[in-house]
Amino acid sequence: MKTVLVVIFARLVIGYGVETEDYAAHILRHVKPQVSEKTQEQAALEVIARILPEQQAQQFRVRVDSTMERNSFHVFKGEEASDPTVVQITASSGVAATKAFYHYLRYWCRVLVAWEGSQLNLPPEFPTVNVSVKAPSSIVYYQNVCTWSYTFTWWSWPQWRKHIDWMALQGITLSLAPFQEDLWTEVYLHYNLTRAQIDDHLSGPGFFAWQRMGNIRGWGGPLTTNFTQFARTLQLRTVSEMRRLGMAVALPAFAGHLPVQFRTLYPNVSFANVSVWNNFPPQYASPLFLDPTESLFAEIGSRFLQRAIATYGTDHVYFSDPFNEINPAQTGGRYLSSVSEAIYSTMTQVDPDAIWLLQGWMFVKNPFWSDRAIRSFLSAVPLGRMLVLDLQSEQYPQYVRTASYAGQPFIWCMLSNFGGTLGMLGSVENVHRGIREARSNGSYTLLGTGITPEGINQNYALYEFALEMGWNDELDSTGKWFDEYAEARYWNDTGDGLEKAQQAWNIFRCTVYAFEGLELMRGKYTFNRRPSSKIKPWVWYNVSTFNQGVDLLLSFAEESSCNQLCQYDIVDVTRQCLQNVADALYITLMDNFKKRNIMLFRKHSLLFQQLLADLDQLLLTNKRFLLGPWLESAKSFGETNLERHKYEYNARIQITLWGPQGQIVDYANKQWAGMVQVFFLARWRVFFNELDQALVSNGTINDLKIREKIFRTVELPFVTDRKRYATQPVGNPLGIARILYERWTKIVPTLKEVPVNPARRKSEKRRRNKWFD
Numbered sequence: 124m125k126t127v128l129v130v131i132f133a134r135l136v137i138g139y140g141v142e143t144e145d146y147a148a149h150i151l152r153h154v155k156p157q158v159s160e161k162t163q164e165q166a167a168l169e170v171i172a173r174i175l176p177e178q179q180a181q182q183f184r185v186r187v188d189s190t191m192e193r194n195s196f197h198v199f200k201g202e203e204a205s206d207p208t209v210v211q212i213t214a215s216s217g218v219a220a221t222k223a224f225y226h227y228l229r230y231w232c233r234v235l236v237a238w239e240g241s242q243l244n245l246p247p248e249f250p251t252v253n254v255s256v257k258a259p260s261s262i263v264y265y266q267n268v269c270t271w272s273y274t275f276t277w278w279s280w281p282q283w284r285k286h287i288d289w290m291a292l293q294g295i296t297l298s299l300a301p302f303q304e305d306l307w308t309e310v311y312l313h314y315n316l317t318r319a320q321i322d323d324h325l326s327g328p329g330f331f332a333w334q335r336m337g338n339i340r341g342w343g344g345p346l347t348t349n350f351t352q353f354a355r356t357l358q359l360r361t362v363s364e365m366r367r368l369g370m371a372v373a374l375p376a377f378a379g380h381l382p383v384q385f386r387t388l389y390p391n392v393s394f395a396n397v398s399v400w401n402n403f404p405p406q407y408a409s410p411l412f413l414d415p416t417e418s419l420f421a422e423i424g425s426r427f428l429q430r431a432i433a434t435y436g437t438d439h440v441y442f443s444d445p446f447n448e449i450n451p452a453q454t455g456g457r458y459l460s461s462v463s464e465a466i467y468s469t470m471t472q473v474d475p476d477a478i479w480l481l482q483g484w485m486f487v488k489n490p491f492w493s494d495r496a497i498r499s500f501l502s503a504v505p506l507g508r509m510l511v512l513d514l515q516s517e518q519y520p521q522y523v524r525t526a527s528y529a530g531q532p533f534i535w536c537m538l539s540n541f542g543g544t545l546g547m548l549g550s551v552e553n554v555h556r557g558i559r560e561a562r563s564n565g566s567y568t569l570l571g572t573g574i575t576p577e578g579i580n581q582n583y584a585l586y587e588f589a590l591e592m593g594w595n596d597e598l599d600s601t602g603k604w605f606d607e608y609a610e611a612r613y614w615n616d617t618g619d620g621l622e623k624a625q626q627a628w629n630i631f632r633c634t635v636y637a638f639e640g641l642e643l644m645r646g647k648y649t650f651n652r653r654p655s656s657k658i659k660p661w662v663w664y665n666v667s668t669f670n671q672g673v674d675l676l677l678s679f680a681e682e683s684s685c686n687q688l689c690q691y692d693i694v695d696v697t698r699q700c701l702q703n704v705a706d707a708l709y710i711t712l713m714d715n716f717k718k719r720n721i722m723l724f725r726k727h728s729l730l731f732q733q734l735l736a737d738l739d740q741l742l743l744t745n746k747r748f749l750l751g752p753w754l755e756s757a758k759s760f761g762e763t764n765l766e767r768h769k770y771e772y773n774a775r776i777q778i779t780l781w782g783p784q785g786q787i788v789d790y791a792n793k794q795w796a797g798m799v800q801v802f803f804l805a806r807w808r809v810f811f812n813e814l815d816q817a818l819v820s821n822g823t824i825n826d827l828k829i830r831e832k833i834f835r836t837v838e839l840p841f842v843t844d845r846k847r848y849a850t851q852p853v854g855n856p857l858g859i860a861r862i863l864y865e866r867w868t869k870i871v872p873t874l875k876e877v878p879v880n881p882a883r884r885k886s887e888k889r890r891r892n893k894w895f896d
Contacts, residue, residue, distance in 0.1 A: 145507075146506050146507045146530065146532065146568065147261065147507060147532045147568070147570050148507065149476070149478065149507045149508060150262075150478050150507060150510055150532055150570065151193065151261055151262075151570075153371070153438060153439040153440065153476060153478060154261075154262055154296065154297055154371040154438065154440060154478070154510075155193070155216070155296075155369075155371065156189070156216045156217065156218075156366075156369035156370075156371075157366055157371075157438060158366055158367055158369065160187040160188070160189055161187075162217075162367055163187045163216055163217030163218075163220070163367065163368060163369045164185045164186065164187045164217065164220070165367075166217050166291075166364070166367040166368045166369075167185045167187070167212075167214075167217045167220040167221050167224070167291070167368065168180075168183070168185050170221050170224070170288050170291050170292070170368070171183050171185075171221070171224055173284075173288055174224075174236065174241075174243070174288065174292075175243070175245070179245060179249075182208055182209055182210055182249060183209070183210050183212065183224065184209055184210070184211045184212065185212045185214070185220045185224075186211070186212070186213045186214075187213075187214055187215070187216060187217060187219075187220060187369075188213055188214070188215065189215060189216070191213070191214070191215040192215060192257055193215060193258075193261060194215060194216070194218075194219055194257070194258035194260065194261065194263070194294070194296065194594070195214070195215045195219060195255070195256060195257040195258065196212060196213065196214035196215065196219045196220060196222065196223035196226075196255070196256055197212070197213045197214070197223075197254070197255045197256075198210065198211070198212050198223050198226065198227050198252050198253075198254050198255075199211045199213075199252065199253050199254075200249060200250070200251050200252050200253075201251050201252075201253060202251070208249075210227065210249055210252070212224060212227075216296075216368075216369035217291070217367065217368040217369035218291055218294055218295065218296055218368050218369045218370055219258075219294065219369070221288075221291035221292050221294070221368065222291070222292065222293065222294030222594060223256070224292070225292035225293070225294075226254075226256065226594075227252060227254075228245075229607075229611055230607070231249075231250050231252055232245055232246055232249065232250070233246075233610055233611045233614040234611060234614070235608070235611040235612045235614075235688065236288075236289060236292055237583045237587070237612075237688060238289070238579055238580050238583050239580065239583060239687075239688065239691045239747050240686075240687040240688050240691060241687075241688075242611065242612055242613065242614060242686055242687075242688055244614050244615060244616065244686075256594065256595075257596075258294065258593060258594045258596075259562060259593070259594075259595075259596035260570075260571040260572045260593040260594070261570050261571050262296055262297050262510075262534060262570055262571030262572075262573070263293070263294050263295050263296045263297070263571060263572060263573055263590065263593040263594065264295070264296075264297045264298070264512065264534050264536065264571055264572070264573025264574075264575075265290060265293070265295040265297075265298050265573055265574055265575075265590075266298050266299045266575065267482075267514070267538065267575040267576060267577050268299065268301055268332050268335065268336065268442070268444070268482065269332045269577040269578070270576060270577060270578060270579065271299075271301050271302075271331060271332055272328075272329060272330060272331055272332040272333075272777070273332075273542055273543035273577050273578035273777075273791055274543055274578045274579050274580060276328050276329055276331075276757070276773075276774075276777075277328075277753070277756035277757045277759070277760065277770075277774065278357075278756075279357070279759075280357060280360060283357065283360070283361050283364075284364075287361065287364050287365060287368070290365070290370070291368050291370075293587070293590045294590070294593065294594050295370065295573075295590070296369070296370055296371060296571075297370065297371045297372075297373065297440065297571075297573075298365065298370060298371075298372060298373070299372070299373050299442060300358055300361065300362045300365075300372045300373065300374055300375075300435060301331075301332075301335065301375055301442075302331075302354045302355065302357075302358040303335065303375045303427075303431065304325050304331070304346055304351055304354070305351050305352075305354070305355040305434075306427060306430045306431055306434065307321075307325070307427065308321055308325070308351065309430060310423065310426055310427050310430065311324075311382065313426065314385070314388060314423075315388065316382060316384055316388075320382060320384045321345075321382070322341075322344060322345030322346070323340070323341050323344075323345070323382070323384075324340050324341055324344075324382035324383075324384075324410065325340075325341065325344050325345065325346040326339060326340065326341060326342050326343050326344050326346065327342065327343025327344045327345075327346060327769065327770075327772075327773040328343070328346070328350055328354075328757075328760075328770065328773055329343050329757075329773030329774060329776070329777040330342050330343045330773070330777070333400070334410075335375065335380075336378070336380070336444050336447040336448075336449075337378065337379075337380030337397050337410050337412065337445070337447070337449060338397075338400040338401075338403075338447065338448060338449060339400060339403055339407050339408060339410075340382065340383070340407060340408070340409075340410040341406065341407055342403070342407040342782070342783070343769075343772070343773045343776070343777075347766055347769070349760070349761075349762050349766065350760055350766075350770075353760065355434075358435065359434070359435065362435050362436065366436070366438070371438040371440060372435075372438055372440070373438070373440040373441060373442045373480045374428075374431045374432070374435055374437060374438075374440070374441050374442070375431060375441065375442060375443070376424065376427070376428055376431075376441035376442065376443040376466065376469070376470050376477075376479070377420075377423060377424030377427050377428065377443065377466070377469060378443040378444060378445040378466060379412045379413045379415060379420065379445050379462070379465075379466070380397065380410050380411070380412060380413075380445075381394070381410060381411045381412075381413055381423070382410060382411070383409070383410060383411055385411055385413070386411060389419060392413070392414070392417050392419050393413075393414040393416075393417055394411040394412065394413055394414065395411070395412045395414065395452035396409045396411065396412075397409050397410050397411070397412050397449050398449050398450055400448060400449055401782065401786045401787055402782075402784075402786050403782055403783075403786055404783060404784070407782075407783070412445070412452065414452075415461050415462045415464070415465030415466065416461055416465065420465050420469065421465065421468070421469050421472060424465075424466070424469030424470075424472075425469055425472050425473050428441065428469070428470060428473040428474070429473055432473065432474065437474060439474055439476040439477055439478055440477075440478045440480050440510070441470050441474075441477055441478070441479060441480065442479075442480040442481070442482070443466050443470075443479060443480075443481070444481065444482050444484075444485065445462060445466060446485045447482065447484060447485055448484075448485070450489070450491045451491070454491070454496065456495055456496065456498075456499030457499070459496055459499045459500045459503075460499045460500065460502070460503040461503075462500070463499075463500045463501070463503035463504055464503040464504070466479065467479050467503070467504045467508065467509070477508070478508060478509070478510055479504060479508060479509045479510070480509075480510050480512065481509055481510070481511050481512065482511075482512050482514050482575075483511045483512055483513050483514050483521050483528070483533070484512075484514040484515070486521050486524075486525065487514070487515065487519045487521060488519065494524070494525070497525050497529070498525075498529050501525070501528055501529040501531055502529050504531070506530050506531060507531075507532060509528075509531045509532075510531070510532050510533070510534065510570065511528045511531050511532070511533040511534070512533070512534050512536050512573070512575060513528075513533050513534065513535055513536055514536050514538055514575050515536065515537075515538040515575075516535045516536050516537065516557055516558075516561075517537045517538070517539065517550045517553040517554050517557060518538075518550065518553065518641065519641075520535075520557065520561075522535075522561065522567055522568075522569070527566060527567045527568040527569075528568065530568060531568060532568045532569075532570040533567075533568060533569060533570065534569075534570060534571045534572060534573050535557065535558055535561050535569060535571070535572045535573070536572070536573045536574065536575040537554050537573075537574050537575070537576075537585070537586075537589040538574075538575045538576060538577070539574075539576055539582065539585060539586070540576040540577055540578050540579070540581060540582070541577050541578075541790070542577055542578060542790045542791035542792070543576075543577060543578020543579070543580070543581075543791055543793070544578070544581075544651075544790075544791065544792055544793065544794075545581050545695075545698070545748075545793060545794040546581070546648060546699065546702065546794070547581075547582060547631065547635040547636070547695065547696070547699045548582065548635055548636070548638055549582055549585040549635070549636040549638065550636070550637070550638045550639060551585060551588060551601050551632055551636045551637065552601060552637060552639065553638075553639055554585075554588065554589050554592065555588075555592065555598070555601050558572055558592045562596075571593065572589070572590075572592055572593040573589075573590075573593065574586050574589050574590060578791070580747065581695075582636075584605070584608055584628070584631075584636075585636060587608070588601075588604060588608075591604070601632060602629055602632065605625070605628045605629050605631075605632045606625045606628075606629065608628060609621065609624045609625045609627070609628040610624075610625065612624075612688050612689070612692075613679070613683070613685075613686060613688065613689050615683060615684045615686075619682075619683055620679050620682050620683040621679075621683075623675045623676070623678055623679040623682075624675070624676060624679045624683075626672075626675050627672040627673070627675040627676040627679065627696075628672075630668060630669065630671060630672030630675070631669070631672050631696075633664075633668070634664035634665060634668055634669040634672065635664055635669060635699065637663075637664060638663045638664075639663075640663060640880065648660065648702050648705070648706060649702075649705050649706045649709045650702065650705040650709075650731075650734075650735055650738075650799075650803055650807070651789065651792045651794060651799075651803050652789050652792075653785075653788055653789055653806060653830060653833060653838075654806050654807050654809070654810035654829070654833065655810075655826050655829075655830070656713060656716075656814075656824060656826055657826060658709065659878075660706035660707075660709060660710060660877050660878070661877060661878045661879070661880045662703065662706070662877050662878075662879055662880070663879070663880050664879070665879070666703050666871075666877065669699070669700070669703070670700055670703075670864075670868055672696070673696045673697060673699075673700050673864060674864070676692060676693065676696055677693065677697075677857070677860060677861055677864060680693050680857050681857065681861070685857060690744075690745060690856045690857065691745055691747055693856050693857055693860045694741060694742065694744060694745045694747075694748055694856050694860065695748075697741060697860040697863060697864055698738065698741060698742065698748070698794060700864060700867070700868065701734060701737065701738050701741070701863060701867055702738075702794070703877065704734060704867045704868070704870070704871060704874075705731065705734055705735070705738075706877045707871060707874040707875060707876065707877050708727055708730055708731045708734065708874060709731065710874070710875045710876075710877060711727050711874045711875045712724055712727035712728050712731060714875055715727055716814050716817075716818065719818060719821075721815070721818045721819070724814070724815070724818060725815065727874075728811040728814070728815070730870070731807065731811075732804060732807065732808065732811070734867060735799055735800070735803060735804040735807065736800065736804065737863050737866070737867070738794075738799050738863075739796050739797070739799040739800040739804070740796075740854065740859060740863075741856070741859050741860060741863055742794065742795060742796035742799060743796035743797075743849060743852060743853050743854060744852050744853065744854040744855065744856035744859055744860075745852050745856055746850075746851065746852050748794070748795055748796055749795055749796050749797065749848065749849055749850060749851075749852065750793070750795040750796060750797035750798045750848045751797060751847065751848035751849045751850035752850050753774055753778070753793070753795070754771055754774050754775065754847070754848060755847075755850055756774075757770040757771050757773060757774035758770055758771050768845075771845070772842060772843065775841060775842045775843075775844070776842040777791055778791050778792055778793050778798070779792070779802060779838060779841060779842055780838055780839075780842060784834075785834060785838065788838075796848075796849065797848035797849065801841065801846070801848075802837065802838075802841050805837045805841075806833050806837050806838070809829070809832055809833050809836060809837060810829055810833065813829050813832070
């Protein structure tokens with residue numbers, strides 16, 4: 124009965140009898156290629172030439188035909204062609220053409236292009252093909268506003284060049300161009316803020332995302348002129364390249380957040396102080412929020428957006444997040460409507476075709492956003508002029524609760540990662556089931572699918588799977604997909620031993636990638652958390668079964684040709700195995716402490732420390748698991764010692780304390796060689812020494828005092844240190860992984876078990892549309 128009511132309500136909101144194509148028509152008219160077919164063809168051919176050797180690349184022909192159905196392509200190679208050696212791609216856009224190219228390589232040639240490397244072992248002759256694909260998603264979206272801080276902060280053009288190629292291969296049609304500090308500097312100068320006042324407001328590069336959303340101000344700053352100029356030039360280049368391929372790019376728009384000095388400049392204007400976010404100290408907290416009913420709101424917003432369009436062009440899509448993890452100043456529906464209406468009308472004053480791209484994250488688990496409040500906010504924008512990112516659909520979908528966002532089109536997104544942390548985790552079946560169910564329900568205003576990780580460079584299989592769901596309407600077996608994934612990831616000339624690799628990946632699919640609960644999985648396990656006696660490790664999968672997968676992958680690597688992706692995976696899965704052992708060791712040694720057994724406590728605390736030293740050695744064997752490149756990349760942007768020190772500080776504190784006094788400590792931690800040895804292990808040594816002294820003296824411990832000592836003696840020194848770390852790998856990953864796997868899995872039976880959480884499923888009651896309860 125309630126499903127029927129949802130359908131009826133959605134139709135009433137949208138307009139009876141109006142189909143998806145109608146309410147989405149305005150969006151689809153603009154989220155499409157803005158450049159010529161020839162330009163897209165050339166851009167697609169350039170991607171192919173960068174991926175393949177010259178001789179193979181020349182065997183591909185590309186034709187873009189914009190009269191084809193949206194996001195569609197045809198790939199043909201056969202004897203009946205005038206040139207049977209040519210692979211002809213005909214596609215609706217440059218992005219569709221590059222997706223067609225990758226589709227052919229992936230499923231006909233057993234090739235894989237991933238974040239951490241590529242497997243390009245091509246067949247001696249390209250196989251014949253005759254396939255047509257029409258994507259079920261009108262839009263395939265990528266990026267989270269936080270990705271620009273947790274992953275992209277220190278990227279220069281070579282990294283972006285490669286990444287845009289990857290985006291094109293995955294068929295991504297909409298993304299972000301969030302750099303805006305150059306524009307805001309111009310706007311603030313126009314309103315007579317001094318350079319010192321602007322410096323007080325703009326954050327450092329490591330914290331742009333949260334300053335932009337009004338969470339903090341000035342933290343990690345001041346922003347240097349050199350970085351501002353670099354970022355502006357870089358964004359111009361990335362935006363241009365994405366558009367050449369036929370992608371649409373969303374630009375920032377004014378959300379209402381301003382420097383605190385505006386209150387003095389405009390004493391008669393109504394401002395609200397943004398609520399303090401995550402206990403940040405006053406000098407870095409609470410920027411102003413300009414009341415949207417004030418004429419100054421439209422004035423500032425228009426001036427900013429005009430500059431954005433003049434600088435970066437436009438695809439008529441603008442993102443604005445006024446209340447990301449901060450509550451509005453008032454609770455009334457009229458006020459919330461006025462905020463939404465003001466933001467949107469400011470966009471349309473500059474661009475009558477404007478589309479507002481909104482992150483739906485602000486509605487997740489926030490009691491402020493009642494059903495009435497959500498409806499008031501969303502309904503103030505004309506239907507089809509707002510596009511909502513349902514940011515974490517795999518765990519906390521909001522489209523059911525909100526009656527499909529009150530009729531506004533939305534994109535089903537997989538978030539999966541917080542803070543760019545490492546650790547194997549994911550919800551493959553949730554993604555597969557959730558997208559299929561959303562597509563099959565005609566009452567939902569689903570317009571596309573996408574991925575929105577806070578940080579990338581982990582769990583790659585999960586992201587390629589989610590993106591494939593955007594293009595493949597017939598993907599009906601996750602097991603089959605993972606078999607093909609493993610095959611493409613490790614393919615060699617003979618295909619020998621791949622069965623073991625496939626078995627391993629299907630074990631991973633059914634263990635680490637089978638999370639279906641509601642607990643937040645953020646990669647903060649035990650050893651990479653600030654030490655405490657109150658940590659409660661748990662897992663959602665059978666660790667012994669997972670270890671069987673690790674053993675299978677190690678055996679495959681030992682018996683076959685282990686390519687760069689295989690070597691990366693060997694380090695990653697063994698890291699996960701050791702991480703689980705650390706959890707069990709912690710539970711065991713804390714039990715020893717509780718029972719006052721000093722001998723066993725010392726034994727297990729020493730084992731814990733040895734485990735971290737071994738883990739650091741393992742991580743040192745692969746460049747993707749090194750701290751050094753992150754720090755050196757940050758320093759490379761500095762032209763003076765002062766700038767280099769500033770950027771290194773941004774890089775170090777983001778992955779450790781986050782805030783000046785440890786606000787959000789460990790949220791963005793990284794399991795990297797160097798960091799494990801110098802940061803994580805050093806903290807645990809302090810902790811174990813305190814517990815050991817308590818056992819010797821028959822005393823107790825004070826977690827707060829231990830935390831303060833760790834902060835003073837380990838954490839603060841690390842973020843201000845200048846020590847350099849390895850930027851090149853050392854050692855044989857496979858040999859070290861096998862030794863450590865055998866060493867540490869043997870002791871597991873002697874340890875206490877880590878509790879297995881039953882991974883509470885979302886009950887029907889919790890998933891229901893509460894508007895009709």
